[in-house]
Amino acid sequence: MNVEVDKIIDVKIDRITTKEALEKIKLFLLSNKQYHIVTLNPEMIVEAQKNVKFKNTINEADLVVPDGIGILWALDFLKCITFSGKGRWVVKKNVKKLQVFVLTLLKLLFNSEHRKNILKYRTHGVDLIYKICELEDIKNKRIFLLGAEKGIARKTAKVLSEKYSDLNIVGAEVGIRPEISNFKFPISNKFPISNFQFQNKDQNTKDQILDQYLTSFDDTKYNELNDDLIQRINETKPNIILVAFGAPKQEIWIYENLKRLPSVKLAIGIGGSFDFISGKTKRAPLIFQRSGLEWLWRLIKEPKRIGRIYNATLRFGLMILRK
Numbered sequence: 001m002n003v004e005v006d007k008i009i010d011v012k013i014d015r016i017t018t019k020e021a022l023e024k025i026k027l028f029l030l031s032n033k034q035y036h037i038v039t040l041n042p043e044m045i046v047e048a049q050k051n052v053k054f055k056n057t058i059n060e061a062d063l064v065v066p067d068g069i070g071i072l073w074a075l076d077f078l079k080c081i082t083f084s085g086k087g088r089w090v091v092k093k094n095v096k097k098l099q100v101f102v103l104t105l106l107k108l109l110f111n112s113e114h115r116k117n118i119l120k121y122r123t124h125g126v127d128l129i130y131k132i133c134e135l136e137d138i139k140n141k142r143i144f145l146l147g148a149e150k151g152i153a154r155k156t157a158k159v160l161s162e163k164y165s166d167l168n169i170v171g172a173e174v175g176i177r178p179e180i181s182n183f184k185f186p187i188s189n190k191f192p193i194s195n196f197q198f199q200n201k202d203q204n205t206k207d208q209i210l211d212q213y214l215t216s217f218d219d220t221k222y223n224e225l226n227d228d229l230i231q232r233i234n235e236t237k238p239n240i241i242l243v244a245f246g247a248p249k250q251e252i253w254i255y256e257n258l259k260r261l262p263s264v265k266l267a268i269g270i271g272g273s274f275d276f277i278s279g280k281t282k283r284a285p286l287i288f289q290r291s292g293l294e295w296l297w298r299l300i301k302e303p304k305r306i307g308r309i310y311n312a313t314l315r316f317g318l319m320i321l322r323k
Helices: 018-030 042-048 052-059 069-079 097-110 112-119 125-134 152-163 203-216 219-236 249-260 273-278 286-290 294-301 303-322
Strands: 004-008 011-015 035-040 063-066 081-083 089-091 142-147 168-173 240-244 266-269
Touching (some): 011 042, 011 052, 018 063, 018 125, 018 266, 035 249, 042 069, 042 303, 052 249, 063 069, 069 097, 069 112, 069 303, 097 112, 097 303, 125 273, 152 168, 152 273, 168 219, 219 249, 294 303
Parallel strands (some): 240 266
């Protein structure tokens, strides 16, 4: 199956429908090779502009599927312009780039047929997991769930096992994370851990705990814990591993560790999907999903996500327009 490959600000994206992605996954599972799938959203593209390792990891993945209406809008916008080859963008039919920017955005928001046609290329992480579980080819495969907050992977395993009786989930755990409750910190990419947020703590207290944590959790300690994690995973001999550390940690962890997991044919970074499947976080109503406005629902329900929403919408859009 030939897949059209595009790039958004030097980040690879495969123009592929969910149905086509599932056909690729079937082929991956029949192969003797190992495959890495990335579910790409606008926030990840923003991060990749300042994180070269992350960008290279995405670009070297075997399949990069669009997860986010912003990705699909960007592909639509970039179809309307072309690169001159002389270091500058030119717009087809002599239409100004800003006009194309606004017109494609309005068309996406208010033209339901156009939006429906575009959304068929969107592969949301949660939907991808459900579709994989429905595959006939999955019945004899062993699946490992890794990441999210404590207990969420196991709860996700329970929900999926009840929904799909033939599913063979051989392991579910949080992975490597510090035992610090309600704590959020700017950790480096090599630490595959879940993020938490402080409540009722002043900045000095945050800084003190962060210093203590970073001092005690050095490279040697990380390597020891990661080796133990790899051993636990290998003992279950999974064929598929779903990793929910959040981007960019999950993609970089898969890139660095997949070869150490010889039984794994397919590794997918699925972000916060376990939260939705387990019931920890309620997914947006269907009307929001079908209109590509799940991000707006999340903002209404969780105003504290405004920084992330800003990155995925305004900042991403301005990056596309400028570059």
